Amino acid sequence: MEEQKPIQNDTTSPVPTEEVTSTTPVVEITKRSLRVQTWRKIQQNSAGVVSNGIFNRIPDFIDNDKAAALLAETAEFKKANKIKVNIDRALDAVKLQVLAAGKELYLPGTRESNALYLKVECPAEATEEERKEIIHVQDIQKSRTEILLENKIKFDLVVIGSCLVSRDGYRIGRGNGFADLDIGLLIEIGSITPETVIATFVHDLQVVDNLPTNLFQKYDTPVDLIVTPTEVIRVAKPLPRPPGLFWEILSERRLKIIPVLQVLKENEEKAGKIITLKEENTDVESSANKRYQRRRRPYRPRQRRSETQSERPRRKRQSGARRPRSSKKSEASVTEDNNKEDAPQKQNKRGQQQPGKRPQKRRPNKPTSSKDxxxxxxxxxxxxxxxxxxxxxxxxxxxxxxxxxxxxxxxxxxxxxxxxxxxxxxxxxxxxxxxxxxxxxxxxxxxxxxxxxxxxxxxxxxxxxxxxxxxxxxxxxxxxxxxxxxxxxx
Missing domain, CATH: 3.30.70.330 (RRM (RNA recognition motif) domain)
Incomplete structure (x- = not known):
């Protein structure tokens, strides 16, 4: 690995300090603006893994193996047996450390399954390359065991990714709300208890001293432990966690995306609990990029020229138009014209023959033989x-x-x-x-x-x-x- 340049970490403020004048526009500080500033900071300092991208996601960063090694040396990690790690690629180094330590690794459930989470099955004698293949498996039938709602367990440690985190425990994610919803679900069913440690895994550039508290809502998840490639930060005074799910801010669309939420809702309603969802489906996924959605244009049949249009005489050339070429031809041009006349003809779009080109066979879109x-x-x-x-x-x-x-x-x-x-x-x-x-x-x-x-x-x-x-x-x-x-x- 090439030697990395030293990183200048500005932890005094989440917003870069710039010269302020009387004409400087006032920029409102929002979670989105802080995310963009952090992504740009990582990009400018070449601290991100470019192959995974930086913007609009939990950024993967260089020296994440060093941060994973520091996490493995903490007392919280050594004491934990059942560890759940989010699916973000930035957390792959943590997953490998969990498997190497022989601990139980759990991942979030998929959208095609009613599983609450997935247990990763890894042989104890597996090599490092085999572990990498296991954590990247997409099929839940391979190296995965579905844990349903009735078989829930209690976690000792939960590791989530972040875009920005403060030393006093406030966390800002990528903006789609799935991490906070997952934590609220685990608290609701009892998989996360007050003894469970919630840790985040970030680069030093993603850590600031404090964040505006007015940006955070009752469903935002705080963290207890922050691990970077250079230090381990333990929050001195842990912030209160959300008590569970807030059904009134969830819509039917979000329940369709996460099937286990629908199962939990049905169980709660059978037990006599009245659940009211949000009427409008405003919690649309931010990953649906509309730039790449294909726009379907209505089919408009091509209009053929009528006989009156085809018989209409051509307009005369206006004054100043380009003069036609001389009718005199050299012997070479006459020979070339004769060769064109002898060459096979090709039809154009209107069925007329074009001189000098061989007809090309139309390539079929599908097999024409019915025997295969x-x-x-x-x-x-x-x-x-x-x-x-x-x-x-x-x-x-x-x-x-x-x-x-x-x-x-x-x-x-x-x-x-x-x-x-x-x-x-x-x-x-x-x-x-x-x-x-x-x-x-x-x-x-x-x-x-x-x-x-x-x-x-x-x-x-x-x-x-x-x-x-x-x-x-x-x-x-x-x-x-x-x-x-x-x-x-x-």
Whole structure:
């Protein structure tokens, strides 16, 4: 590792000191402004890991292995047995230290599961490379054990990331509120007790002496322990923690994002507790960057020129326009023109021939042979269902078609599967696919509606293949927009 430059740490104030004049505009101090200042400070001092990014996230920083080593030497870490670490990549060094010390490592649950948290299963004899692979596994079925709400445990140590933290325990996260919500949930169910230590893992540039207390709300999580690459800071007077969840500031959208919240709400209501949620869905994820959302433009058919327009004479050249070239041609140009006339012709967009270019074969978007696949037709698809919803449901059922022909505007799609031959009798592969798709249903849309889809096996021969192609041509002309072929991997 290259030798790092010494870092000048300004811990006197969270806001950089600048020369103030009578014309200096007054900038309101908010959590967002403090985050941006911290991200810029890390960037200017080259203290962040560029591959992971800095802005709009918990920043990963250099020398995080030194900070993890300091954390492993603390009495709080040595005493702890069950340790929960947030999923941020900046905390990977902490996860490796927990596994190396032989302690139980827990991670937050996923959005596709009702698990409260996930226990990481790592063999005691695993090497460092194997531990790195285990903590980066995305599939919860590998090296993970789901801990449901009824099997909750008590944590000794909880490590969370931060964008900015003060020495008196105030913490500012990345801004989406998931860390505070997770802490409130763990306090609500009793997984975090007054004896549980809440620690954060940051760079020295992310630590300040104090923060404006008026920025913090009742649900903000304070910390008890701050670990940097150079020091361990213990908060002298721990701040009060939130008592649990505040249902009145949560909306239905947030409960859909975190399924275990919906399970807890149902259990509380069965026990007789009255829970009222926020009516408006204002707690939208900040990670949804609208810049990269694809905008769908309405299809407008190309207007052909009428006969009167095509017969209309061209306008005469205005005065001062460029003069036409001389009609005299050299022998070389005449020879070149003759060669162009002898060359094969190519049609342009209007069907006219263009001289001097060879016709190119149109590249098909999908296999034209019907002997190398079988196809399942899915119908009864509502307009609010997208192809990604179909793919998600197919992954859950472990069905992997070769590609999907999507005709959602017409309420159907085709699932193409690789196969050597399709006979009149259904073999095991076809039967297993049809059995898995027999009760195909999808829940999606703003109203969270559930629709049951219909599946049908399509058998191809020469006549059926031609009929299918003719049907696709007719549908493309009659539909309101151009139908696309989705050939992405499911």
């Amino acid at each position: 696949r079988f196809c399942v037709k899915v119908t009864n698809i509502p307009k609010y269902i997208r192809v990604k919803d179909i793919k998600t449901e197919l992954r859950k059922r472990e069905i992997n078609p070769l590609y999907i022909t999507w005709k959602g505007q017409l309420g159907k799609c085709y699932l193409h599967f690789p196969k050597l031959e399709v006979s009149t009798e259904l073999d095991e592969d076809v039967s297993s696919v049809l059995k898995s798709l027999s009760d195909l249903s999808i829940t999606a849309g703003e109203q969270n509606e559930t629709c049951v889809l219909t599946t049908e096996l399509m058998k191809f021969d020469a006549k059926a293949e031609q009929a299918r192609q003719d049907e696709a041509v007719l549908e493309s002309h009659s539909s309101q927009r151009i139908e696309s072929v989705d050939t992405t991997t499911v």
